[in-house]
Amino acid sequence: MPKQILIADDSESIREILTFSLERAGYQVLAASDGREAYNYLDGRSIDLLLTDYHMPNVNGLELISKVRQTDTYKYLPILVLTTEKQGDIVREAREAGATGWLLKPFSNEKLIQTLRKVIR
Amino acid sequence: MNSFSEKFKIEVGEYCERLESGLLQLEHDPENQQIIGEIFRIMHTMKGSGGMFGFDLLSDVTHDLESLFELFRSGEQIIDSEVISFTLKSIDCIRNLLVEEPTENHQLLAKTLKAETVQQITRFKKQVSEKEIDTKSIYSESSSAQLKATYLISFVPNEDILRNGTNPLYLIDELNALGECNIQVSTDHLPSLNEIDPLKCYLHWYLFIATSENVETLRDVFLFVAESSKIEIEKVSNKNVIQQESVLAAFINTKSNNDVWEIDEIAHEENTTDINGNSKEPGVLLKIEQEQEKSAVFGQITVDSVRVDSDKIDRYMNLVSEFITTQSRLDQVISVIRNPELTAISESWAKLNKQLRDNAFEMSLVPLQSLEIRFKRLVFDLSKSLDKEVELETEGLDTELDKNIIESLTEPLLHIIRNSIDHGIETKSQRQSINKNPVGKIFIKASTVGCYVLIEIEDDGEGLNEDKIREKALNNRLILASEKLTKEEVIQLIFAPGFSTADHVTDISGRGVGLDVVRKSIQNLRGTVVVTTQRGKYTRFSIKLPLSLSIIDGLLTRVGDNYFVIPSSVVSKLFAVKQDQLKKDFRQVIEIEDVQFPYLNLREEFEPNLPLPDEQQLVAVNYENQLFGLIVDDIVKEYQAVIKPISRFLKAQEIFSGANILGSGDLALVIDTNKLIQKYS
Amino acid sequence: MASEIIHGLNSYFTFRIGGELFAVNIGQITKILEFTEITKVPNSPKYFKGIINFFGEVIPVFCGRLKFGFPEMERTRENCILILIFELDGNIVSSGIIVDSAEKVLVFEPGEIKPAPIVGKGFNNEFIHGIVQLGNEFVIILNLERIFSEEEIEIIATV
Numbered sequence: 001m002p003k004q005i006l007i008a009d010d011s012e013s014i015r016e017i018l019t020f021s022l023e024r025a026g027y028q029v030l031a032a033s034d035g036r037e038a039y040n041y042l043d044g045r046s047i048d049l050l051l052t053d054y055h056m057p058n059v060n061g062l063e064l065i066s067k068v069r070q071t072d073t074y075k076y077l078p079i080l081v082l083t084t085e086k087q088g089d090i091v092r093e094a095r096e097a098g099a100t101g102w103l104l105k106p107f108s109n110e111k112l113i114q115t116l117r118k119v120i121r
Numbered sequence: 122m123n124s125f126s127e128k129f130k131i132e133v134g135e136y137c138e139r140l141e142s143g144l145l146q147l148e149h150d151p152e153n154q155q156i157i158g159e160i161f162r163i164m165h166t167m168k169g170s171g172g173m174f175g176f177d178l179l180s181d182v183t184h185d186l187e188s189l190f191e192l193f194r195s196g197e198q199i200i201d202s203e204v205i206s207f208t209l210k211s212i213d214c215i216r217n218l219l220v221e222e223p224t225e226n227h228q229l230l231a232k233t234l235k236a237e238t239v240q241q242i243t244r245f246k247k248q249v250s251e252k253e254i255d256t257k258s259i260y261s262e263s264s265s266a267q268l269k270a271t272y273l274i275s276f277v278p279n280e281d282i283l284r285n286g287t288n289p290l291y292l293i294d295e296l297n298a299l300g301e302c303n304i305q306v307s308t309d310h311l312p313s314l315n316e317i318d319p320l321k322c323y324l325h326w327y328l329f330i331a332t333s334e335n336v337e338t339l340r341d342v343f344l345f346v347a348e349s350s351k352i353e354i355e356k357v358s359n360k361n362v363i364q365q366e367s368v369l370a371a372f373i374n375t376k377s378n379n380d381v382w383e384i385d386e387i388a389h390e391e392n393t394t395d396i397n398g399n400s401k402e403p404g405v406l407l408k409i410e411q412e413q414e415k416s417a418v419f420g421q422i423t424v425d426s427v428r429v430d431s432d433k434i435d436r437y438m439n440l441v442s443e444f445i446t447t448q449s450r451l452d453q454v455i456s457v458i459r460n461p462e463l464t465a466i467s468e469s470w471a472k473l474n475k476q477l478r479d480n481a482f483e484m485s486l487v488p489l490q491s492l493e494i495r496f497k498r499l500v501f502d503l504s505k506s507l508d509k510e511v512e513l514e515t516e517g518l519d520t521e522l523d524k525n526i527i528e529s530l531t532e533p534l535l536h537i538i539r540n541s542i543d544h545g546i547e548t549k550s551q552r553q554s555i556n557k558n559p560v561g562k563i564f565i566k567a568s569t570v571g572c573y574v575l576i577e578i579e580d581d582g583e584g585l586n587e588d589k590i591r592e593k594a595l596n597n598r599l600i601l602a603s604e605k606l607t608k609e610e611v612i613q614l615i616f617a618p619g620f621s622t623a624d625h626v627t628d629i630s631g632r633g634v635g636l637d638v639v640r641k642s643i644q645n646l647r648g649t650v651v652v653t654t655q656r657g658k659y660t661r662f663s664i665k666l667p668l669s670l671s672i673i674d675g676l677l678t679r680v681g682d683n684y685f686v687i688p689s690s691v692v693s694k695l696f697a698v699k700q701d702q703l704k705k706d707f708r709q710v711i712e713i714e715d716v717q718f719p720y721l722n723l724r725e726e727f728e729p730n731l732p733l734p735d736e737q738q739l740v741a742v743n744y745e746n747q748l749f750g751l752i753v754d755d756i757v758k759e760y761q762a763v764i765k766p767i768s769r770f771l772k773a774q775e776i777f778s779g780a781n782i783l784g785s786g787d788l789a790l791v792i793d794t795n796k797l798i799q800k801y802s
Numbered sequence: 803m804a805s806e807i808i809h810g811l812n813s814y815f816t817f818r819i820g821g822e823l824f825a826v827n828i829g830q831i832t833k834i835l836e837f838t839e840i841t842k843v844p845n846s847p848k849y850f851k852g853i854i855n856f857f858g859e860v861i862p863v864f865c866g867r868l869k870f871g872f873p874e875m876e877r878t879r880e881n882c883i884l885i886l887i888f889e890l891d892g893n894i895v896s897s898g899i900i901v902d903s904a905e906k907v908l909v910f911e912p913g914e915i916k917p918a919p920i921v922g923k924g925f926n927n928e929f930i931h932g933i934v935q936l937g938n939e940f941v942i943i944l945n946l947e948r949i950f951s952e953e954e955i956e957i958i959a960t961v
Binding site: 013016020069076077078079095098099100101108109117118119120121 | 284348
């Protein structure tokens with residue numbers, strides 16, 4: 001059974017490109033356009049990784065991570081944060097909120113898959 | 122997905138241009154590591170992104186090209202002009218391979234290109250073995266065990282590492298893929314069974330890895346846990362000692378004594394062949410260098426501009442135009458209402474409007490520079506294939522033109538350059554025999570002259586042969602034998618349809634497209650082209666183009682019942698003139714303030730049936746370095762005029778470049794003063 | 803403003819020029835205007851009456867009578883301007899034509915439309931897409947692309 005990845009990003013193009021790349025790499029993909037929508041996907045279904053943007057309307061990336069970490073089912077779900085900032089606050093905040101890792105935008109397909117493989121197989 | 126691949130295609134187009142420009146620079150400066158590095162990175166990016174967007178052929182071929190440039194990046198090999206030509210050719214292939222659904226032909230093309238790339242690589246490899254250079258310095262990636270160094274990584278995870286979804290085994294697995302590993306687990310910190318918290322990680326790892334990767338890559342494996350966990354990476358040896366258990370064991374033993382670097386001594390003792398004693402990994406320094414390299418890469422990628430779809434610019438221009446048109450309606454209403462407050466608002470609005478227009482206009486301007494690479498490329502390719510040596514010199518390519526004009530101008534300009542190299546510039550030996558510099562020259566110069574842009578393309582070749590042109594024109598029945606033409610007139614015949622100056626059609630410029638097409642394209646842009654030449658010295662094409670302008674500053678004038686716009690850029694002075702001042706002699710010259718200038722009464726030309734008013738206005742406009750008077754009934758105002766194209770059916774009507782919708786909804790025709798004056802004088 | 807030619811319709815808009823009944827496919831008509839002021843363009847051929855401001859677009863207007871070889875007449879209240887769109891060299895082009903009077907919309911099945919007969923009358927045969935018999939009268943369906951093709955215009959312009 002292929003691994004299922006939930007992506008949350010308000011940019012349609014990023015969602016599309018992620019979906020495209022991930023599906024090519026053999027993953028199943030659920031796409032949400034903001035934190036709230038993504039959170040609604042966490043309804044008990046099997047999800048192996050959350051890939052979330054940092055800045056999003058409604059529930060933003062950090063809030064989403066905190067909320068996910070508070071659930072019973074998804075408490076230990078690997079989470080990668082998409083960010084454009086290389087160092088500093090976002091990465092630290094994300095880590096403190098419970099993110100597993102991060103992925104810098106822009107990224108190549110190679111980089112995406114390579115990073116993914118740090119957290120799921 | 123389509124919009125992605127479209128965007129990606131545009132991106133690749135830009136990459137290709139950057140590659141071309143870089144390669145052309147390398148031709149003169151083959152050891153410029155910065156350029157080679159840039160080329161390498163672009164190849165690398167295309168390889169990576171190509172796969173991401175489904176252009177597998179692209180990533181396939183760029184993979185090999187990347188390897189080829191790896192040879193030069195290392196500095197061991199110096200790029201030669203064969204590789205430059207080859208790579209330029211490959212760039213054309215790359216452009217062709219940018220298809221979503223490759224056909225067999227595409228596959229074949231890619232295959233051929235790959236094979237040729239490999240040939241290039243082998244050619245250098247051979248050179249290498251001939252020079253008997255140690256191969257290991259070149260083939261760092263495909264290197265054998267000899268090249269590997271051995272590292273010890275101690276990985277002490279934070280106890281809570283599992284809580285944020287990290288699986289440390291994946292990291293170890295990732296490391297395992299980078300080289301030959303010897304992994305040891307330390308269970309020293311494992312508590313007794315009843316004390317174990319299953320959510321905590323108590324294990325520590327000692328990993329020996331023999332790899333050709335550098336420390337940074339190894340460190341990257343632990344990127345996400347680096348801050349919370351303890352990661353230490355130390356170089357054990359510059360050789361692969363992974364099989365040498367005694368070394369590893371010794372290392373672990375000595376490690377507890379904090380005597381880290383002595384272990385290399387052990388390795389040396391056991392491996393006397395290791396000549397490289399520099400065992401200390403300059404960790405910090407290396408890190409800084411790598412950071413710098415990374416930021417340099419980012420500097421290349423992040424540009425200080427945003428790419429905007431040209432349709433969007435067009436739409437923006439249209440909106441600004443609509444805005445200005447609305448403004449003039451507002452003015453119209455205000456002139457009736459006469460409310461001072463409203464007038465003030467409208468005036469400041471008009472100012473903003475003007476800024477908005479200027480801004481929009483600037484956005485749609487593109488410097489001629491954007492074509493420079495294509496010029497260079499053409500000169501490079503053509504001179505190679507014709508075995509001529511030609512140098513391109515440019516001046517004023519920062520001159521800007523409306524992007525629509527640039528687009529339509531590209532082919533005509535390239536055609537002229539093609540012509541100059543093919544027909545104009547002589548072969549090396551011919552040039553030598555007449556004491557000319559064996560290297561021919563193409564000189565492209567652009568400048569803004571009034572409201573026109575002048576582009577000159579000059580070659581220092583043999584010039585045009587007037588007699589030959591006349592003969593050809595006679596043969597092709599373009600002129601009659603009885604026709605008396607000046608030298609200039611004869612020379613312009615090369616623009617006539619059905620004229621070809623080449624004795625025999627070459628496949629360079631004889632592509633069935635003649636200079637008549639060039640002239641037609643330029644005329645379509647409301648421009649002109651003339652050629653001047655001197656036998657044995659030069660041929661110069663001078664192209665004059667309007668700055669574009671869908672929105673201009675204009676002078677609104679009235680002639681009879683109709684309104685006409687004269688572009689402010691050509692207007693020099695305004696005078697009121699009485700009918701008796703206008704001399705009725707055949708020369709039509711008026712003297713104002715001791716200056717005589719020729720004039721044209723638009724009332725007589727456009728409304729010949731109406732009687733002339735007693736007083737009229739003379740608009741003095743610049744025409745070919747002199748003043749020319751256009752006489753209208755009234756000057757209404759100076760304003761911003763949005764030029765709407767008048768129908769293509771009126772193309773023959775070239776004295777008007779467009780029409781403007783007035784605030785009242787009426788139309789005013791925009792006069793092209795040069796064409797008007799030419800036509801009537 | 804409609805800027806798209808609607809294809810595949812069997813309805814035709816009919817109008818009179820010089821007593822003859824003409825028609826164009828309804829998909830090629832975007833608007834029927836009352837006769838309005840037309841801005842003259844100096845130095846243009848006679849059948850070219852000038853330009854109008856049609857909702858912010860500048861559109862040329864031709865005189866149907868002169869274009870099709872009829873004498874020009876005094877304007878009447880019945881006169882109107884049809885705004886037509888058609889394709890020229892791959893571009894969508896708008897143009898106005900002054901007609902004597904607008905008639906009605908009729909439906910012709912493709913089978914009813916006969917090829918243009920070879921007729922004299924100084925009317926260029928190539929302008930005709932086809933002919934439909936309607937009672938004792940013929941309706942001439944115009945081929946706008948041919949009528950407005952640039953060669954035509956240029957030939958006329960040089961005459």
